[in-house]
Amino acid sequence: MTQLFPLPGCRLVRVAQDGPTALTLVAEAKPDHARCPTCRAISTSVHSRYRRRPADLPASGKAVRLQLEVRRFYCCDPACPRRTFAERFPKLLARHAQRTRRLAGAQARTGLALGGQPAARLLAHLAMPSSATTLLRTIRGVPLPKAPRPCVVGVDDWALRKGRTYGTIVVDLERHRPLDLLPDRSAETWAAWLRRQPQIRLVARDRSTEYARGTTLGAPAAVQVADRWHLLLNTRQMIERWLARVHPRLKLLPPITAPAPSTRRTRAYPRAPAETLARAAAVGRWEELYDDVRRRRAAGQSLRLINRETGLARATVRKYAFAEGFPRHDRRGPGRSILDPHLDHLHARQAAGCENAMQLWRELRDRGFPGTVKKVRRWLSERRTRPARTTIWRLQTPSPMAQVAPPSPPLPSPKQLSWHLLREPDDLDADAAAVVARVLQDDEAAKVVGLGRRFCRIVRSRCGAAPAKPGITTAFDAWLSDARACGVRVVESFAVSLAQDGAAVRAGLRLPWSSGQDEGQVNRLKLLKRSMYGRAKLDLLRRRFLLAA
Structure with missing residues (x-):
C-alpha cells in the first residue's frame, strides 16, 4: 500500500472510500519526536493534536485527499521564545498549504503548457481541480531557470498589442x-540590459x-550583425515604395507578348x-484624401505633420506624397469557382449553338457539377448571341464579349510586383516573366x-564583406557607390541608410550569425500569448515563456 501511496515522512494508516x-x-x-523550527531542539512532549486535509495527486481517476494527524509539541528549551510548535512535513507539504508539493508541481506544469483557463478546464477532468487564478499564482511562484551567461545574443521586437505596444525579446544564439x-x-531599456x-x-x-x-550605448565593444533576411526584406520594401510612386505610369506600358487565348474567366461576375x-x-x-495630402506636401508640411492632422496611416501618407498619380488599384481577377472544371464543355456546347441554361445544367450535373442552374444561367447571360425564348427581352444587340479580343492582363499591385522584380529571371514562370x-x-x-537584384545577389552569396586584396573595392562598396x-x-535613400549601418551590414555578410532564432x-511567443485569453500580462507571459523553453 505504501508503494501505491508514498508519503514522505508519514505512515499510511488506512485508505477510505469517500464517495x-x-x-x-x-x-x-x-518519528515520535519533532525539532523546534526556531532553536532546533528536539522535543517528545506532545501538547495537542489537530488534522490537516490537503489534496494530493489522483489515483485511478479518483481525487485523493490526505487526512494527516498533526501533533503540536512543547519546546523544551527555556531560552526559546516559541513555547509550542507543530511538526512539519517539508518533503510532502509546504506550511499552511492546502495541496501537496507533487500536486502543485503537476498543476504548475499543466498551467505552463496550456495557460490558466485551458489548464483549469483540463485539470477538472483529471481529478486535480484548480481555478485559473490559482494556476496563474502557482506559475508566478515557479523559480526561473538559471542559464549560463551568454556571449552571442539576438534581439528583436514583438507585439504585446499589435500596432500599439511592443516589447523586446533576447535569445542566446549559441x-x-x-x-x-x-x-x-x-534604446535605453536595451542598453540597460546589456x-x-x-x-x-x-x-x-x-x-x-x-x-x-x-547596443552602442550598452555594449560598445560588441560586434553588431545586421540580419541578412531583413536586408532582403528592406530591399523589397524599397522596390515597393518606388513602385507605389510610379505604378500609374507603369500600367500604361504595353505587354511584350499578346495574352494567350483561354476559356477561363478573366473577370468576376458583374456586381x-x-x-x-x-x-x-x-x-x-x-481621391479627395490623396489630393489633400499632395496639397499639404506642396505647401511644405512634413509627413509626420500630415499624418497627425489627417489621421491617415504613415505608410498611406508616404505613398500618397510621393505617388505620381492616384494609386488606383486594378480589380482582382476572379477567384476559383466550382464552374471552372466545366468551362471547356460549356464553351464547346455554346459554340455548337446550345444556349439553353437548363439543358446545359443537366449535362453538367451528369458530369458531377454540384451547383445549381442559377450559376449556369449567370455564366450564360453574358455570352448569349440571341434572346432566350422564355424571357421578355428589350431590343438589344448581341453580346460582343466573344468578338472582342481579350484585354491585356492588369499589372499586379506594387507589393506583388516587387516580389517578381527581385527574383532571378530563371526562377520566374511564364506569366511572371x-x-x-x-x-x-x-x-x-x-x-x-x-x-535591387544585384544587392540581393550580394546578400545571398554573403560576399562583399571585406576586400580580397588591398585596394580592391568590395562588391558591397561598389554597389553603394552606384x-x-x-x-x-x-534607391539613394536606401543606400544612405545602408552606409550609415555599414559596419553591421558588412558583419552580416561576413559572419554566420543572424537573428533567425x-x-x-x-512565433512561439505569439502562440503562448494567444492561448492565455487576454491574461497575458508581461510578468506572467515572461515567466511562462522562459519556463516553457
Whole structure:
C-alpha cells in the first residue's frame, strides 16, 4: 500500500472510500519526536493534536485527499521564545498549504503548457481541480531557470498589442534558448540590459536604429550583425515604395507578348448596381484624401505633420506624397469557382449553338457539377448571341464579349510586383516573366530592378564583406557607390541608410550569425500569448515563456 501511496515522512494508516469519485488517505508522522523550527531542539512532549486535509495527486481517476494527524509539541528549551510548535512535513507539504508539493508541481506544469483557463478546464477532468487564478499564482511562484551567461545574443521586437505596444525579446544564439522579455523596444531599456551582461561580444539584430543605438550605448565593444533576411526584406520594401510612386505610369506600358487565348474567366461576375455605386463613392473619398495630402506636401508640411492632422496611416501618407498619380488599384481577377472544371464543355456546347441554361445544367450535373442552374444561367447571360425564348427581352444587340479580343492582363499591385522584380529571371514562370519584361521597358525601372537584384545577389552569396586584396573595392562598396549615383530618390535613400549601418551590414555578410532564432521564438511567443485569453500580462507571459523553453 505504501508503494501505491508514498508519503514522505508519514505512515499510511488506512485508505477510505469517500464517495464514488474520491479517496481519503489517513496518515500520521513516523518519528515520535519533532525539532523546534526556531532553536532546533528536539522535543517528545506532545501538547495537542489537530488534522490537516490537503489534496494530493489522483489515483485511478479518483481525487485523493490526505487526512494527516498533526501533533503540536512543547519546546523544551527555556531560552526559546516559541513555547509550542507543530511538526512539519517539508518533503510532502509546504506550511499552511492546502495541496501537496507533487500536486502543485503537476498543476504548475499543466498551467505552463496550456495557460490558466485551458489548464483549469483540463485539470477538472483529471481529478486535480484548480481555478485559473490559482494556476496563474502557482506559475508566478515557479523559480526561473538559471542559464549560463551568454556571449552571442539576438534581439528583436514583438507585439504585446499589435500596432500599439511592443516589447523586446533576447535569445542566446549559441544555446538556442530565450533569455528575457523586455517591456519596450527603446534604446535605453536595451542598453540597460546589456550593461548587466558585460561578457556579450556579438549582437545580431534587424536594422532598427533603436537597437543599434542601444547596443552602442550598452555594449560598445560588441560586434553588431545586421540580419541578412531583413536586408532582403528592406530591399523589397524599397522596390515597393518606388513602385507605389510610379505604378500609374507603369500600367500604361504595353505587354511584350499578346495574352494567350483561354476559356477561363478573366473577370468576376458583374456586381450589383448598389455595390458598384458604393465602390465608386469610396474611391472618390480616397481621391479627395490623396489630393489633400499632395496639397499639404506642396505647401511644405512634413509627413509626420500630415499624418497627425489627417489621421491617415504613415505608410498611406508616404505613398500618397510621393505617388505620381492616384494609386488606383486594378480589380482582382476572379477567384476559383466550382464552374471552372466545366468551362471547356460549356464553351464547346455554346459554340455548337446550345444556349439553353437548363439543358446545359443537366449535362453538367451528369458530369458531377454540384451547383445549381442559377450559376449556369449567370455564366450564360453574358455570352448569349440571341434572346432566350422564355424571357421578355428589350431590343438589344448581341453580346460582343466573344468578338472582342481579350484585354491585356492588369499589372499586379506594387507589393506583388516587387516580389517578381527581385527574383532571378530563371526562377520566374511564364506569366511572371511576361509582367517583368513589360515593366523593364521603362528605363528607370530597369535601373532600379538591376540594383535591387544585384544587392540581393550580394546578400545571398554573403560576399562583399571585406576586400580580397588591398585596394580592391568590395562588391558591397561598389554597389553603394552606384546606388548613391543612380538618380532615383528611393534607391539613394536606401543606400544612405545602408552606409550609415555599414559596419553591421558588412558583419552580416561576413559572419554566420543572424537573428533567425529570434523570429522562431517570437512565433512561439505569439502562440503562448494567444492561448492565455487576454491574461497575458508581461510578468506572467515572461515567466511562462522562459519556463516553457
